[in-house]
Amino acid sequence: MVRALERAGAQVACLGPAQPRRLTLAWQAARAAPARVLERKRFYHRQSIPFARDLARSFARKLEGGRYDLALAVAAAPCVAFLETPTPLVYVSDATFDLMIDYYPGFTGLSRASLREGELI
Numbered sequence: 001m002v003r004a005l006e007r008a009g010a011q012v013a014c015l016g017p018a019q020p021r022r023l024t025l026a027w028q029a030a031r032a033a034p035a036r037v038l039e040r041k042r043f044y045h046r047q048s049i050p051f052a053r054d055l056a057r058s059f060a061r062k063l064e065g066g067r068y069d070l071a072l073a074v075a076a077a078p079c080v081a082f083l084e085t086p087t088p089l090v091y092v093s094d095a096t097f098d099l100m101i102d103y104y105p106g107f108t109g110l111s112r113a114s115l116r117e118g119e120l121i
Contacts, residue, residue, distance in 0.1 A: 001074060013066065018058040018079060041111035047078060047097065047118035056082035063087050081121040097121065 002012050045051050055078050063071065063085045070088045073080045077097070080089055097118045100107040110118070 001072070005072075013068070015059060015062040015071075016076070016079065018055050018062070041109055041114070043111050043114045044106065044118065046106075047114065047121055049082075049117050049120065052078040052081045052121050055079045056084070059083055060085055077121050 002014060005012050059071075059079055060083060068087045070090055071080075071083075071085065073089060073091045075093045077091070077093065080091060083089065097107075101110065101115070101118075102108050107118075
């Protein structure tokens with residue numbers, strides 16, 4: 001997509017991928033989540049609210065320093081779910097969270113909490 005936009009004459013600045021500062025904390029919380037023990041289900045931290053909020057902060061800082069006509073987020077729901085920016089945002093994806101549940105290994109066997117947070121994102 002980046003090359004196609006550039007060939008069309010657009011100036012493109014890639015701001016991702018972002019690595020939130022609290023990735024380790026989100027991962028540790030997911031490993032210790034009660035659902036892991038009680039439900040024998042797993043919590044997918046990459047679709048969690050704390051992880052998404054951290055990603056949003058990271059991208060907001062990156063957008064702060066520049067003048068952009070728009071931000072294009074491709075299959076990046078956690079990156080933009082809580083992003084607050086005056087820059088217009090275009091989100092592109094080929095599937096919803098619900099469609100990925102039990103389709104991909106990473107989205108299989110999720111806890112109720114993980115399903116709730118993923119759907120919210």
